[in-house]
Amino acid sequence: MQPGALSKALKNGAIWGFIVLELIFFSVAGEFMSLSDTAFMDWENMLLLLKQSAPIGIIAMGMTIVMVNGNIDLSVGATFAIAAIILLDSMTWPFMAAMGDWAIPFAWLFALIVGTLLGALNGLLVWKTGVDAFIVTLGSMLGYRGIVFMFNGENPTSHLNWTLVDFAEAEFLGIATASWFLLAATGAMWFLMTKTVHGRNAYAIGDNREAAVNAGIRVGPHMMINFAIIGFLAALSAVVFYSESGSVNPNDGQLYELWVITAVVLGGTKITGGAGSVIGTFGGVIAIQLLRKGLGHIGADTSTVNLVIGLILIAVLFLDRQLNVKGKEALKV
Amino acid sequence: MTDTKPILRLDGIVKTFPGVRALDGVSFAVMPGEVHALMGENGAGKSTLMKVLGGIHQPDGGAIYMGDEQVVMSGPLEAKAKGIVFIHQELSLAEELTVAENIYLGELPRKSFGRVDWKTLAEKTNAILKKLRVGFDALTRVGDLSIANQQMVEIARALTVDAKAVIFDEPTASLTDAEKVVLFDVISDLKADGVGIIYISHRMEEIFKITDRISVLRDGQYQGTVATPETDEERVTQMMIGRKLDLTRNASHHELGDVALEVRGLSCGKLYTDISFEVRRGEVVGFYGLVGAGRTEIAETLFGLRDPSAGQILLDGEEVRLNSPVDAIARGISLVPEDRKGQGLVLGMNCRDNMTLPQVDDLTAGPFVAEGAEVAIFDQYRDQLDIRTPGWRARVGNLSGGNQQKIVIGKWLSMHPSLLIVDEPTRGIDVGSKSEIHKLLRGLAAKGYAVMVISSEMPEVLHVSDRIVAMYSGRIMRTFTSDEVTEDSLIQAISGLGGDGKAA
Numbered sequence: 157m158q159p160g161a162l163s164k165a166l167k168n169g170a171i172w173g174f175i176v177l178e179l180i181f182f183s184v185a186g187e188f189m190s191l192s193d194t195a196f197m198d199w200e201n202m203l204l205l206l207k208q209s210a211p212i213g214i215i216a217m218g219m220t221i222v223m224v225n226g227n228i229d230l231s232v233g234a235t236f237a238i239a240a241i242i243l244l245d246s247m248t249w250p251f252m253a254a255m256g257d258w259a260i261p262f263a264w265l266f267a268l269i270v271g272t273l274l275g276a277l278n279g280l281l282v283w284k285t286g287v288d289a290f291i292v293t294l295g296s297m298l299g300y301r302g303i304v305f306m307f308n309g310e311n312p313t314s315h316l317n318w319t320l321v322d323f324a325e326a327e328f329l330g331i332a333t334a335s336w337f338l339l340a341a342t343g344a345m346w347f348l349m350t351k352t353v354h355g356r357n358a359y360a361i362g363d364n365r366e367a368a369v370n371a372g373i374r375v376g377p378h379m380m381i382n383f384a385i386i387g388f389l390a391a392l393s394a395v396v397f398y399s400e401s402g403s404v405n406p407n408d409g410q411l412y413e414l415w416v417i418t419a420v421v422l423g424g425t426k427i428t429g430g431a432g433s434v435i436g437t438f439g440g441v442i443a444i445q446l447l448r449k450g451l452g453h454i455g456a457d458t459s460t461v462n463l464v465i466g467l468i469l470i471a472v473l474f475l476d477r478q479l480n481v482k483g484k485e486a487l488k489v
Numbered sequence: 490m491t492d493t494k495p496i497l498r499l500d501g502i503v504k505t506f507p508g509v510r511a512l513d514g515v516s517f518a519v520m521p522g523e524v525h526a527l528m529g530e531n532g533a534g535k536s537t538l539m540k541v542l543g544g545i546h547q548p549d550g551g552a553i554y555m556g557d558e559q560v561v562m563s564g565p566l567e568a569k570a571k572g573i574v575f576i577h578q579e580l581s582l583a584e585e586l587t588v589a590e591n592i593y594l595g596e597l598p599r600k601s602f603g604r605v606d607w608k609t610l611a612e613k614t615n616a617i618l619k620k621l622r623v624g625f626d627a628l629t630r631v632g633d634l635s636i637a638n639q640q641m642v643e644i645a646r647a648l649t650v651d652a653k654a655v656i657f658d659e660p661t662a663s664l665t666d667a668e669k670v671v672l673f674d675v676i677s678d679l680k681a682d683g684v685g686i687i688y689i690s691h692r693m694e695e696i697f698k699i700t701d702r703i704s705v706l707r708d709g710q711y712q713g714t715v716a717t718p719e720t721d722e723e724r725v726t727q728m729m730i731g732r733k734l735d736l737t738r739n740a741s742h743h744e745l746g747d748v749a750l751e752v753r754g755l756s757c758g759k760l761y762t763d764i765s766f767e768v769r770r771g772e773v774v775g776f777y778g779l780v781g782a783g784r785t786e787i788a789e790t791l792f793g794l795r796d797p798s799a800g801q802i803l804l805d806g807e808e809v810r811l812n813s814p815v816d817a818i819a820r821g822i823s824l825v826p827e828d829r830k831g832q833g834l835v836l837g838m839n840c841r842d843n844m845t846l847p848q849v850d851d852l853t854a855g856p857f858v859a860e861g862a863e864v865a866i867f868d869q870y871r872d873q874l875d876i877r878t879p880g881w882r883a884r885v886g887n888l889s890g891g892n893q894q895k896i897v898i899g900k901w902l903s904m905h906p907s908l909l910i911v912d913e914p915t916r917g918i919d920v921g922s923k924s925e926i927h928k929l930l931r932g933l934a935a936k937g938y939a940v941m942v943i944s945s946e947m948p949e950v951l952h953v954s955d956r957i958v959a960m961y962s963g964r965i966m967r968t969f970t971s972d973e974v975t976e977d978s979l980i981q982a983i984s985g986l987g988g989d990g991k992a993a
Contacts, residue, residue, distance in 0.1 A: 351604045351605060352602065352603045352604050352605060353597045353599055353603050353604070353605050354603055356586070356590055356597060356605055357595075357597075359583065359585060359586055360583045360586055360590070360591075360594055363583035363584060363585045363586060364581065364582060364583040364584070366581060367581040367582055367583055367591075367594065368583070368594065368595070369565065370543075370545075370565050370575070370577065370581050371565065371566075371581075371594035371595030371596075372564065372565045372566025372567075372569055372595040372596070373594070373595045430583065430584070430585045431585045
């Protein structure tokens with residue numbers, strides 16, 4: 157074993173250790189504090205947890221590559237809402253309604269295209285204006301949300317198609333449709349980031365942008381592709397979720413960006429870019445969902461959940477910093 | 490060799506930046522199988538020229554020829570595709586990626602679906618690494634390598650493509666002697682293959698060891714090309730600085746006062762070890778060495794920015810611990826930093842506010858800032874230092890480099906320090922202002938300040954210092970008085986040769 161390998165393994169495995177800790181804690185605490193009789197680590201419960209992780213999880217996969225790139229996307233929640241509206245509303249359009257159930261794939265396609273385009277627009281702005289991604293997507297977060305409200309005011313947009321609901325509620329090999337999409341998105345992004353040239357370039361750009369430019373990587377278009385990917389995944393997340401629920405409120409998806417970023421950071425992606433992994437993000441997503449569900453299981457309310465997750469996030473970043481300081485001779489800030 | 494055609498020829502390259510003519514009609518040619526040195530002082534335009542060649546900057550005039558054909562370099566990838574490879578001085582590596590990925594960055598071998606062909610990548614990389622005789626393999630993470638090995642990774646990039654011309658920019662700055670031998674082998678291999686090599690370095694002994702011809706730039710102008718065997722160090726130096734090297738020692742000596750600062754056995758991890766020296770009031774001590782010799786780090790330690798791992802700092806004979814710049818300033822230490830624009834000034838603020846920045850907390854009238862007191866301080870130092878500005882309202886960003894530097898110096902003088910540390914005081918400042926700053930530093934010493942000057946320019950160190958401390962890789966090699974110092978002994982000391990004993 158090389159020196160430093162242990163601390164590295166610890167760091168990479170930290171999120172899984174944390175998950176195990178959570179499971180043990182909630183199982184034990186649940187025995188005493190839970191109002192329900194079922195154990196926390198019930199198989200059905202865990203499958204439900206995976207399904208409930210899907211909306212945040214699918215988007216988090218896209219956020220991983222964007223953040224590894226050294227960017228961030230705050231507009232995913234609004235993109236999520238727009239895609240949901242497109243999905244549900246498009247099925248009421250006359251020519252679509254005429255097609256009956258054949259409208260479903262088209263509705264999906266429209267929603268996914270819109271999501272991808274909105275993401276690509278973010279990327280184009282970051283590329284061409286040179287403005288920081290944080291600012292660009294802060295603007296588009298407000299702008300896209302404005303579009304959501306322009307569409308139907310404060311009213312929810314609803315359309316229930318039972319075929320769609322059946323598909324979304326179906327289970328294949330005991331795993332829900334939404335979970336399958338989460339696993340597929342994870343697998344696809346894992347492949348992209350570890351096996352392809354595009355994925356490796358994403359790391360290089362986030363790590364040392366000047367080196368990437370010197371090596372002739374076209375950084376602007378590269379980043380735009382990644383923003384398109386996260387837009388697509390935000391739309392995919394909406395499509396999976398709203399196929400089942402059939403009704404979207406104009407406020408839906410708010411704060412999603414923060415949950416997603418929290419999951420990605422917990423999963424070990426560096427905020428400054430250059431390091432991170434899809435598998436770590438998957439762990440981060442599961443850890444957050446476990447925490448939300450577990451705290452609910454032992455009777456804590458939502459505000460407590462948020463407080464605890466906030467504290468854990470800060471603790472994780474603090475620990476990470478401590479593990480990364482280069483010793484005492486470092487320049488003080 | 491003379492009858493062959495140049496592999497790469499630059500003809501009358503002009504490049505201007507706002508306010509500066511960085512390159513003014515530079516022409517030179519590299520023959521196949523030739524090692525061509527490009528020399529010049531800092532700021533002479535070497536890096537700009539290389540950036541033009543690499544397509545990072547577009548020239549405002551002139552042309553680049555490869556063989557007989559005129560080419561336009563639209564970007565780094567195009568330069569590489571045409572067979573021009575750059576070995577950068579600043580490590581241009583992504584630390585989280587593997588050695589192989591870094592070497593082939595931007596052109597990873599692909600399989601179907603844009604997949605990386607890891608097998609080919611590792612094979613190709615290991616073949617190159619074998620040639621370089623390094624002790625790591627393709628899958629090592631670059632961040633885990635030493636700086637010297639990272640430089641070898643950078644050098645490995647030269648061997649990835651069928652290069653026509655390779656440009657080495659200060660490749661040996663961080664290499665050990667053993668690795669230098671390997672590098673020179675690599676260069677002679679490339680040379681034997683008919684590759685043209687441009688070699689940028691400040692180290693004369695290397696230049697005379699491996700190069701065939703030398704071209705010199707000065708202030709953006711081409712000074713000429715000479716064949717290496719027909720020239721010597723003195724003539725090259727003369728071309729670089731345009732006159733016979735002004736190696737006039739500082740002649741005037743002031744009445745020396747008490748010891749203001751004494752440092753005993755100071756160490757800070759691997760950055761520097763066992764540093765001992767003293768500075769008296771009325772004395773200018775110059776610190777000379779190559780980049781990375783640990784000079785700036787010592788200054789940062791004295792200013793409370795780094796914690797030393799061993800040793801003592803004594804101010805006026807009393808041992809002190811400096812935990813932060815606040816401590817250092819309270820003890821009368823001031824640091825004029827290396828990077829004037831980044832670390833010394835708030836460019837968007839006006840002259841007065843910049844000058845009173847460290848003490849604005851004390852300049853208050855009730856809850857408000859006392860404008861009158863601030864203006865008074867500014868006026869005083871403007872007159873004392875001869876700062877030329879339209880008025881205190883002028884934004885510092887619009888002043889010339891020399892005047893900016895005076896504002897920084899004025900800022901610290903207004904704090905009435907006893908020890909003034911100046912890091913690279915004349916970097917990026919034109920020749921006229923340089924000598925003004927030098928005079929200013931001498932004048933300050935005459936008034937009883939203790940002054941430490943860190944500089945990479947030999948004429949500057951010789952000019953302003955009463956004593957010169959020569960450093961090499963974190964150690965003091967030798968301390969000279971201005972009477973005994975010679976150019977040769979100084980160069981030897983900072984190259985790790987000779988000096989008084991313990992070379993690294």
